[in-house]
């Protein structure tokens with residue numbers, strides 16, 4: 139039973155079933171509404187684009203999209219999808235991107251929580267700031283610490299079974315391993331029934347307070363424009379909207 143750090147994004151076998159295991163992407167609606175209807179963005183950088191679901195959704199709306207992610211296995215899935223040629227994919231992190239300037243930056247599906255140290259979080263925010271045009275907008279969500287969502291990360295409450303293309307039945311769930319202050323470590327076991335293989339993807343996330351996130355935004359040059367409830371999970375997350383002055 140191999141344990142793989144962030145395996146659900148970085149391991150080819152697990153990245154291939156990431157979308158099948160998370161088919162409900164209603165979380166992306168609020169991002170699209172903010173970017174296109176409120177801010178009229180025509181160029182977008184999606185940081186932590188993973189398997190490219192949102193980047194491709196935007197590209198299909200005529201937006202010029204760049205997606206960046208350090209997980210090659212996820213990018214390989216993204217590049218194989220219909221319409222992928224319309225997106226510019228970058229392997230790496232926000233601070234290793236070539237020079238570019240965009241109207242908007244997104245970090246969907248709680249990417250902000252993967253940055254464990256303040257230095258890492260400030261680095262991605264600063265890199266984003268430098269790639270936004272004046273007046274550009276950064277939009278991302280993060281789970282609220284006070285909701286204590288990690289207490290719902292049990293096999294009983296999160297278990298799902300899906301039929302994935304090529305590999306058939308796959309079972310997966312989320313299980314909490316540890317809580318240490320603002321840090322949570324959880325495992326996502328994935329079981330492939332066709333050969334009985336089980337892999338445990340293990341990740342650590344940071345649950346920063348709203349005040350800490352707003353302070354980091356201001357420290358890195360942004361103006362906090364609005365903080366809203368996450369529409370797909372009311373009361374459980376905040377959607378941060380920050381502007382380059």
Ligand SMILES: C[S@@+](CC[C@H](N)C(=O)[O-])C[C@H]1O[C@@H](n2cnc3c(N)ncnc32)[C@H](O)[C@@H]1O
Nearest residue numbers: 147185186187188207208209231246247249252
């Ligand atoms: C929960 S997934 C979200 C993927 C995608 N945004 C989505 O909506 O499906 C978190 C993503 O953050 C990526 N990631 C981890 N460290 C990163 C970093 N330093 N810079 C950018 N992305 C990173 C992971 O590889 C993974 O694809």
